[in-house]
Amino acid sequence: MNPVAAERFTRLYESHYLAVLAFCTRRVDRSEAEDVSSEVFTVLWRKMDSFDPESPLPWLYRVAFGLIQNRRRSARRSLALTQRLGSMRTRSVESAEVVVVRNQLDQDVFRALARLRDTDQEVLRLSIWEGLGCRDIGTIVGCSTSAAEQRLHRAKKRLAQKLSPSLHRLIPSPESLEEGGRP
């Protein structure tokens, strides 16, 4: 590799390693996330001489996404993983009551997410957790921007349908508050 490419690699690694690691940690457990992140940058290292995307992060996410997909063996394993991730969270600054309700809701979110189609899960994660726009989401999951928009809209609706009972149980709707009723 020529020195300019090596310098670019270092810069990309230092700028994006944590984002890639976070992306992976949201999908697989921590030790696997570190393995996948290393693989992502190994792929980048190999392609560095010809690497010139408009924005590098979606490209890196796409590689990570592919590597994680290869590693996934079954939906059952994925569910177990997301549940484990849910139980890993701590929020020390919140009151005990809020933590209990939130943890319950987090578990429900992970359960609802695991019941969605793989593509729905992924577009939701990319939009809500990674904060990506539909153009980048399309690049990563392999469809056009408008298709990504449609998928995201439908995925949100499906998530809401699956989560609806939990939301009504745990969060009062504006209507019920106006009526002075209980959730």
Added chain:
Amino acid sequence: MSFVIDEAVEAMRRANPVPDPMSLGDDLDRTGVFPTHTRETQRIMDTKQQTATEPTDNHPHRQRNLGILAAAFAVVIVMGGIVALVNSQDQTSASSQGNEAETVILLHEEYRSVGDVDALIALYAEDAVVLNHPLDLDDTARGVKEIRVWEQQGSKILGTNGSMEYRNLKTTGNIVVFDQKFVNDGGTCFSDVGIKVTVINGKITLWEWPSDTGDHGDTCS
């Protein structure tokens, strides 16, 4: 419903297992996996880049030559812009054709998921053709009457609680190539790679299943 969607999105946002990627850096610094010289390296690199882009020669003749070069460059840019504009009009047309084709396929996925055969049939042109259906290879369905039989059969196999999705959509003009995976009520998995569909004027005119029957057992993941 919009309240529920907003709340669901907010609930998922709060459930983010790694809300702040930078928090992962602390662990890595301790374990020595992540380079700790980031800021210093960044500063050195920034300084190098700045030095490289600073003007170094202010001689008057050189400046005049640069002015001529800049003018020539501007002419080239304007001409390039005109050519790009003409090309972009063609590309916009191809892109909207591709979007339309992809939208039809996504609607097909949606209607098949919910088992709405009438809505599915409305996506086909009257004289549409389906080739190599995996349930009866080498057979061909011509026209919406015959295609309805296929779609009914597909919906029956998927069942009421099955799940299905189209993946890896690749669109070229009005042709969409994609894979499908579906799991029926009984948990049996079906997958097909490289389904090719031609869409003309918003209607499916040709649906080509791959000649290989795909994975129709319980092993696809």
